[in-house]
Amino acid sequence: MATLDWLALSDAEWTAIRLSLKVSAVAMLASLPLALLAAMALARGRFWGRSLLNGLVHLPLILPPVVTGFLLLILFGRRGPVGTFLETYTGLVFSFRWTGAALACAVMGFPLMVRSIRLSIEAVDGRLEQAAATLGASPAWVFATITLPLILPGIIAGMILSFAKAMGEFGATITFVSNIPGETQTLSAAIYTFTQVPGGDSGALRLTLVSVVLSMAALLLSEWLATAAARRVSGT
Amino acid sequence: MATLDWLALSDAEWTAIRLSLKVSAVAMLASLPLALLAAMALARGRFWGRSLLNGLVHLPLILPPVVTGFLLLILFGRRGPVGTFLETYTGLVFSFRWTGAALACAVMGFPLMVRSIRLSIEAVDGRLEQAAATLGASPAWVFATITLPLILPGIIAGMILSFAKAMGEFGATITFVSNIPGETQTLSAAIYTFTQVPGGDSGALRLTLVSVVLSMAALLLSEWLATAAARRVSGT
Amino acid sequence: AEKVTVFAAASLKNALDAVNDAWQQQSGHAVTASYAASSALAKQIEAGAPADIFISADLAWMDYVAGKTLIREDSRSTLLGNRLVLVAPAADARPVEIGEGFDLKTRLAGGKLAMGAVDSVPAGKYGKAALEKLGVWSSVEKDVAGAENVRAALLLVSKSEAPLGIVYETDAAADPSVKIVGTFPESSHPPIVYPIAILSESTHPEAAAYLDFVRSPAAKPLFEAQGFTVLAK
Amino acid sequence: MTLDVSVRHRLDAFSLDIAFSAEGGITALFGRSGSGKTSLIRILAGLIRPDEGHVRLDGETIIDTASKAVTPPHRRRFATVFQEGRLFPHLSVRQNLLYGRWFSRPPAETGEIERVVGLLGIAPLLARPTAHLSGGEKQRVAIGRALLARPRLLLMDEPLAALDDARKAEILPYLERLRDETAIPILYVSHSVTEVTQLADRVLMIENGRLTASGTASDMLSLPGSSAAISRREAGTVIEATVLPHQPDPRIVKVAAGGLTLFLAGTARQPGQRLRLRIAARDILLATKRPEGLSALNIIEGVMTGMAPCGQDQIDVTLDCAGTRLTARITTVSADMLALTSGMPVHAVIKTVALDP
Amino acid sequence: MTLDVSVRHRLDAFSLDIAFSAEGGITALFGRSGSGKTSLIRILAGLIRPDEGHVRLDGETIIDTASKAVTPPHRRRFATVFQEGRLFPHLSVRQNLLYGRWFSRPPAETGEIERVVGLLGIAPLLARPTAHLSGGEKQRVAIGRALLARPRLLLMDEPLAALDDARKAEILPYLERLRDETAIPILYVSHSVTEVTQLADRVLMIENGRLTASGTASDMLSLPGSSAAISRREAGTVIEATVLPHQPDPRIVKVAAGGLTLFLAGTARQPGQRLRLRIAARDILLATKRPEGLSALNIIEGVMTGMAPCGQDQIDVTLDCAGTRLTARITTVSADMLALTSGMPVHAVIKTVALDP
Ligand SMILES: Nc1ncnc2c1ncn2[C@@H]1O[C@H](COP(=O)(O)OP(=O)(O)OP(=O)(O)O)[C@@H](O)[C@H]1O
Ligand SMILES: Nc1ncnc2c1ncn2[C@@H]1O[C@H](COP(=O)(O)OP(=O)(O)OP(=O)(O)O)[C@@H](O)[C@H]1O
Ligand code: MOO
Ligand SMILES: [Mg+2]
């Protein structure tokens, strides 16, 4: 009974869980197209500025999360140049919204996703793509029908890394969009808050368990998907 | 003149830079053998508990860094079970030492390294390994002479991810081994310190630039190595 | 109606949550609090955060936002105070006589002195100032382990990683695995204060009422229950 | 259809420098291992851009390095059967076969698909993944895939090498039909004289990246002077023949081949049909007087015009038979016994079944 | 050497169920595409564990599913030449060749390496990476790599399919030498009757995963009743022969083949040497009376014992020539002309050069 009480989650905590899942999922999905593009460019491109792009992609990994958060705040905040631009032209607002949390998580997970996808692209046998071209498939078709299915395991690996990172990320998020319950307070931020006050340990532990369970479930699902994808590819 | 002054680094900052490089390099190198093992087990193993191992490997990604640091403290601290054991039997002490910072960075970068290597292993054409076996190579030899060279690009990608992560990591590090100048104060911690005081922006910016430059150099080097490795493999 | 949004230093969470509940019950107005490091909150306010009230953990960040005219000067006041204490693991709770030139070094016995990072964390800054004032800083400077925040410093002591730590009384009192072995004289460090103010951009009609409630006698026991000294009159 | 090719390309130590033009039908690329056949195919398929030169199909420029015009591979529609199969591992056999269908206008019809599948004997494989197909199965699927892409030009790189002889013999007539019934021109790399004789209208001999000879299958595959890539066993004469009006005995057809009249077994031929016959030098016997009571229906009079030693203790004897040159390989011992000398009239004895394609 | 195999294995819809034992020398696996040859090779190489059965080499258990004993692939030392080459992409040609050397005791000597390299014609490739080798070059390197691993058993899966005939003809004698001079037993998958005739001591006919017949090359490759995998063109008789003491004319050798005496060209043979001759049915002419003045040195008397139709308008005529059975393929028209009936004495005419291996 006592144990169950301890495990019982408050409404605010449920909100944080739902928000975390939403933020992580959106971050993962929204960054996917861009990550694919970046990975293709890095794996296949031979353009000037490739190293620059590569560096840029890795930046969120290299910088302390707080710095990334500050940079996001300066760029995408309500007063930031990009933030102003997006708000005016697309109506998209990041500052102090869950969308901002998703942006922060997406940015933090971006290098992980790009690396995974890039590694898969580099492992694709170019001769298959050539064969498809001789059968009449344009580069876009080749990508959609040959490259994409072959790199699926890498894409899935990248997505799960990004998702897991998003579940654990709080430094950049809390710095960028603060820690507003119901709007920007993700599970990780809630855990962090618990660690900041006396007696918060058990609350932190409880939420950590929730976070781990959710991420593990996602991980298992991704493994299963990746295995299925790999099986299709190897035909076993 | 003023610009140069601004860029001039204090002795303490130089110390932090040297320390960060040492910590990141050691973290990267020390975790490599274990990451290889884990990646092999996850990519090839069909044992019970594989999912568990997979979850464990991803844990540092999923958990907020503060929690990871906390767990490290409990396990590897001077009074922690592992810490006590290691100190008694190998003399290795982590608590409040740069070695602890390296451990924290290694742990935080571990999932990234394992994923990269694992993805490469899964892309290796098993038929080549079979061919080597029929020529008399034992599994260990096959691994050393066929698998390892073929996954080199993935290993390099994993190492650079781990290194970059180590350069940016500070949450787990500072929680585990604090922020002792000259011993555990890495560049990231120094940057963080700057962000915590009003007017510290320029200092933070300066050190961030240093960190970015160093990581970019490492990144370029790794790209160059990976390209060389890939060229050897594809024979172009 | 829109909620009143409070940006508050993370260490206030327990106390302020209770106060907010009370206000909500009393006034019927909703309030929401975002707890983070004072530095992050200050920068967010600068970036136009939709907050009504800011409670900083030290004067520096309140001064920072004040300097950019982001707060209503007339609403600013010091809300809470705290005391700085020396803690040790419960297992080794020999009291320490804190005074001019007291022998901290010997008591450390080669171990680390855990405290907030002395350049950035408020508690660390106060601690350093106190030790300097008491003339022992130079003897222990090399032994300081600067944590990211007070809670992390406390953790180092509670896990016996460090034999001594300097933390707030509020944190120390709530942790049974540490014992307060000495309290720093108020005179040895700048006053430990939590300033509060309404933000210039706040348009919330209830912001002032909330501020008044937080400073009211009704809130006082809730803060004191967490070990804070209430400075508001 | 005219394919007009003139390309120069360096690949490290190897250099390719080849110019030819090919009309419709099947053009065979014949040359030893490493002579540059695959490299040429790759240039045509658009997988290598040549250093210099041009490729034109019916006047349309496919590549022209001078004007920097290059048609991308997928717009060339030069479907390629690669030496190594290159099946798509994530698609089933059926999906592999139909891959080109998405891009061909009009797409291959169901009837055509069924015909190709039936012919290649891959109906039982259709639902399977490609990973565990046998070597020959893979190659058959690759052939089907290229055929069903309805290409403008079919590039085939040793397509039958992985197949057993019986399977080869089954597929060859289909390729012949493809050549005769559709207008798809084919560039066909092969080491097999049998295949080339049966299929090719024109043969390009490649050696060390250079075109050493090119011409009709008859000229290229006939002794003397045929390529080093033709084994001793296969060397001989290839001649074009036309089926003459029906014989009284329907089991036999008479064909006119150069100045010769030859008898072949089989009623399947229509009068007027053109065939290509390969008469291996080792399949011709010589006789100094007309033999009697022999099972060979083809006993041809000719005049000996020359001899060339061929390996140890054998010679290739060249005959002029009513203006057609034949080569017979006999032992030097027989030559001595028959006292062969230039200008001497001889009878060439060729078994009817030896003329089977 | 005795290789004793008895395995059963399912692969989805396909099932393999084969038992045989092979002595030293070369054992050929002959069967159509998809019949299970590669699967069997994979079981022997240790790449598939069979569902049931055993494999023993000289009494040593390699696999025994009953006692769960399995020797891992690298301890078997059954070097394998795969149908698809499988060269190591990160190693140069030289490194590929020497790969097995690290594991063989004693390692191949420099002399042996040079001999293999020279024979396979890969000396100019040694320093190159493997990626851009031509198909035939790759396969030659793969053969060299397996040979230099000094295996206990060599498994070869269509090793020569990618090579031109001339190159094949060059490499075959080397494999023969390997068979005769070293004790390495070889299991050899091939579709080529020529290769099998020349190399194999024993032939296993596989059809649909089952051993349909096995026996000496002569029995297996001779009409009637040889496998469907042998094309019409190649069908005939394979007989073992022994070189008889030198003839007065050194350009000719006389061999005893069954009850027959045949003449072959070439002085390279030593008296007493054993050869295998393949006489394709299409290479034999029949005559009702002994022909004169013919270049053929081998005119053999025999008695017609039977006829079997073979395709349209042709028949395979079986002869008994001094106890040896020969098959001649002639047109039905010729058969009528010669009025062939069973029991009739006939002369079989075989060109000397047709007996060239
Ligand atoms: N990219 C390359 N770089 C260097 N050399 C190459 C490259 N591609 C091919 N070669 C070399 O060029 C020569 C011709 O190769 P190609 O593949 O065209 O031969 P091929 O005639 O198809 O031979 P095969 O019949 O054995 O397949 C070979 O010696 C090969 O090693
Ligand atoms: N792992 C597998 N799963 C399912 N079917 C398989 C598997 N491996 C092989 N097969 C099937 O078993 C049959 C025999 O294959 P195998 O590769 O042994 O043939 P093969 O005799 O070597 O043919 P080829 O001469 O064309 O190389 C084929 O029909 C093949 O598709
Ligand atoms: O509220 Mo603080 O910044 O942990 O002293
Ligand atoms: Mg080729």
Ligand SMILES: [Mg+2]
């Ligand atoms: Mg096979």
